[in-house]
Amino acid sequence: MDLNPPPGENYANPKTCFFHVLFKAAALAFYILSALFFDSFVIIFVVTVLLGALDFWVVKNVSGRILVGLRWWNEINDLGESVWKFECLDQESMARMNKKDSWLFWWTLYLTAVAWLVLGIFSLIRFQADYLLVVGVCLALSIANIVGFTKCRKDAKKQIQQFATQTIATRFSSTLQSAFSVV
Template sequence: MFRQDSQGEVPLFHEDENASSKSNIKHPLTCFFHLFFRTSAIIFYLFCEFLSLSFIANMVTIILLLSSDFWTVKEGSKSIVLSSESKIFWIGLIVCPVFWVFFMFSTLLAFNIKTLAVVIMGVVLQWANLYGYVRCKIGGGTKLKNMATNYFGLQLFKKVVNKPERP
């Protein structure tokens, strides 16, 4: 049960290419770097004030880590086809954006406007990555768009037909 797209085949949690009880990771380097860049960006954000006093250097480092993750996920997803690798892929893809959203709210509540730009970049890059893969998995959103169009068209038709006549 794979959906073929331009990025490669990426199964969801419950899908498995071979139903063996033994879980092997055939692409450990891809899995490692997928999680490495994501967690490194989060860890670097948490400790950036201790690591460097330069705000620009911290911002550039975090954006480079997130960009490297973006590229790694794009290239690495072509080879991730086993169930265990798929779980690592989707967990990393879903959990890390949640951290960046949490950082965004904590930055807003602390009125730390200086680091808000970094956090917004983290949110945008991580959610764009997640959105792209979810959209590829669902099928480009054409079914959802057609359903919404049909629903709103039907509602408009009902309003026109049921419109009471004016005396």
């Protein structure tokens, strides 16, 4: 993953980028600033977890599909085993994905998890087990998206490699067939 955003390139999906960042920032900001305005832990818990869940849903079902062309979900089969399912755009569409959109997607995905982890450490140091629960839920949602999209990206790369290998093999065999059919 490139550390620097691509220069001179604009966001192809600015609205999606905005909402991708909005719910992450809203959950973090509400959690951090809520102690100034509310005395009720229940309100802080419910609103922060709701914002974290909205972020999870937007990333998983909307921004992941639009910004990086990936989608994942997990199913339980008849044997009770967890089965990961992945979707990705075709090779041509993936090559046309906006680099700046992709950069924003991946960096905010990881930085949000790091922010929740730091807030969890602060809650642990301050012996605030109830607030640690809030952070734990939001961190779990962030990590679930990281794991899902990382596995999905690896699966997409594997599919592209298989497609390329299959295409080269097909062209090579057709070239050999045409060469020997001339003789």
